[in-house]
Amino acid sequence: MNELFEALQKKDPLFLKRIENAKKWGSADELIAGAMVVKDKLVVLSCELIRYEIYFDDIATATPIAAKDRESFCLDVDGSFLYWEKSDTHLDLEYFCHIGRRKNNERTKPRRLP
Numbered sequence: 001m002n003e004l005f006e007a008l009q010k011k012d013p014l015f016l017k018r019i020e021n022a023k024k025w026g027s028a029d030e031l032i033a034g035a036m037v038v039k040d041k042l043v044v045l046s047c048e049l050i051r052y053e054i055y056f057d058d059i060a061t062a063t064p065i066a067a068k069d070r071e072s073f074c075l076d077v078d079g080s081f082l083y084w085e086k087s088d089t090h091l092d093l094e095y096f097c098h099i100g101r102r103k104n105n106e107r108t109k110p111r112r113l114p
Helices: 005-011 015-025 093-103
Strands: 032-038 041-046 050-055 072-073 082-084 089-091
Touching: 005 032, 005 041, 005 072, 015 032, 032 072, 041 093, 050 093
Parallel strands: none
Antiparallel strands: 032 041, 041 050, 072 082, 082 089
């Protein structure tokens, strides 16, 4: 099993439930199963088990997410979005898909878990 999958499962008690519900609702391609900060990037796993790695420097928001606040995000209970309260930043899965398409390089390339 993938290390990211295991880490998210340990960190977030709703992780597996989000995946299960997204499949039941037919929206696995629209919802976030889990996310974590690894050094200077945000790693997001969709409910389709596609991994997105986005450097915080590549996240364009009205108010930048301060380095000290990066790990203080909340993931909506159903996986609709990530939220940073201090910068009032909401990011949904479509944002990560868009960044991956726009950048189209190894830094942001989505990868399906094995």
